[in-house]
Amino acid sequence: MARGPHWSRSVVMTSIRYEVYAYGACRYSEGRIDLGRVIAIANQKGGVGKTTTAINLGASLAIAERNTLVIDCDPQGNATSGFGLRKDGDVPSVYDCLVNGQPLQAAVRPEVHFPCLSVVSASRDLTGAEVELIDRSDRQRILGRKIEALRDDFEYILIDSPPSLGLLTLNALAAADAVLIPIQCEFYALEGLSQLLNTVRLVQRSINPGLEIEGVLLTMYDSRLNLAKQVAAEAREYFGGKVFDTMIPRNIRLAEAPSFGEPIALYDVLSSGARGYLSLARELIDRHGSS
Ligand SMILES: Nc1ncnc2c1ncn2[C@@H]1O[C@H](COP(=O)(O)OP(=O)(O)O)[C@@H](O)[C@H]1O
Numbered sequence: 001m002a003r004g005p006h007w008s009r010s011v012v013m014t015s016i017r018y019e020v021y022a023y024g025a026c027r028y029s030e031g032r033i034d035l036g037r038v039i040a041i042a043n044q045k046g047g048v049g050k051t052t053t054a055i056n057l058g059a060s061l062a063i064a065e066r067n068t069l070v071i072d073c074d075p076q077g078n079a080t081s082g083f084g085l086r087k088d089g090d091v092p093s094v095y096d097c098l099v100n101g102q103p104l105q106a107a108v109r110p111e112v113h114f115p116c117l118s119v120v121s122a123s124r125d126l127t128g129a130e131v132e133l134i135d136r137s138d139r140q141r142i143l144g145r146k147i148e149a150l151r152d153d154f155e156y157i158l159i160d161s162p163p164s165l166g167l168l169t170l171n172a173l174a175a176a177d178a179v180l181i182p183i184q185c186e187f188y189a190l191e192g193l194s195q196l197l198n199t200v201r202l203v204q205r206s207i208n209p210g211l212e213i214e215g216v217l218l219t220m221y222d223s224r225l226n227l228a229k230q231v232a233a234e235a236r237e238y239f240g241g242k243v244f245d246t247m248i249p250r251n252i253r254l255a256e257a258p259s260f261g262e263p264i265a266l267y268d269v270l271s272s273g274a275r276g277y278l279s280l281a282r283e284l285i286d287r288h289g290s291s
């Protein structure tokens with residue numbers, strides 16, 4: 001174990017800062033930042049790394065001192081529990097905002113693990129939201145409208161979405177400036193992507209003309225496998241420069257961290273998974289930090 005009970009929180013934070021500086025993702029090295037960039041993390045396939053990316057990219061941006069909000073828009077609430085938060089606590093959840101008309105501000109939980117990290121949690125009743133909203137004519141735009149009210153409070157707003165192209169994912173895409181698409185480096189990785197890209201085009205044509213593709217993220221990359229290399233090469237051929245340079249390695253520590261309710265940077269900052277997400281955060285900041 002790289003981290004034992006004798007490790008105090010301040011030792012962990014110091015070693016995180018050291019790693020972050022080593023990666024150059026610290027505030028002083030950057031220029032301008034687009035305020036309130038909303039990024040939906042979407043892929044209708046399950047198990048491709050959406051939630052892992054929402055948690056750990058969010059945490060890595062916060063470590064780099066970017067004021068970041070992660071919104072858990074998946075009824076499974078894996079991002080919520082992965083941050084160590086309760087799914088059915090007293091704090092309003094994204095369900096209360098979408099269905100019960102609560103402002104998103106009421107659901108924001110500040111300082112989750114890091115001073116710059118806020119989270120809006122999901123609760124189990126979110127499962128029913130798609131049905132409950134069916135008669136609302138503005139049903140695809142509710143989240144987007146709620147986010148507008150606090151867009152300027154954050155530098156990055158990440159939305160974790162469920163493994164479907166249903167109403168919750170549509171709300172996320174309608175609310176977003178850009179979509180980040182994680183792809184698992186395995187067989188059939190690119191299958192189904194045309195469906196996702198069609199949905200993105202549909203959203204661009206109807207409700208959100210400004211929606212961009214932030215990038216395609218290769219996840220669970222194992223450099224020892226030819227198959228992973230093939231998938232990476234195919235993705236780069238298909239998406240060109242839209243594929244992030246950073247590839248997230250397959251790393252067991254990333255799979256373990258959620259059961260401790262911690263982002264990987266707290267659970268094991270020296271792991272390859274932590275380095276991967278810190279490097280992804282830096283890539284994102286580099287894109288939006290220079291004007
Ligand atoms: N890079 C990785 N290395 C190892 N395990 C991973 C990695 N990324 C995700 N996992 C694990 O794979 C499973 C699916 O990931 P998850 O982020 O929940 O996918 P999704 O949200 O797309 O369904 C989870 O058990 C997660 O812990």
Ligand SMILES: [Mg+2]
Binds near residue numbers: 051074078162
């Ligand atoms: Mg998920």
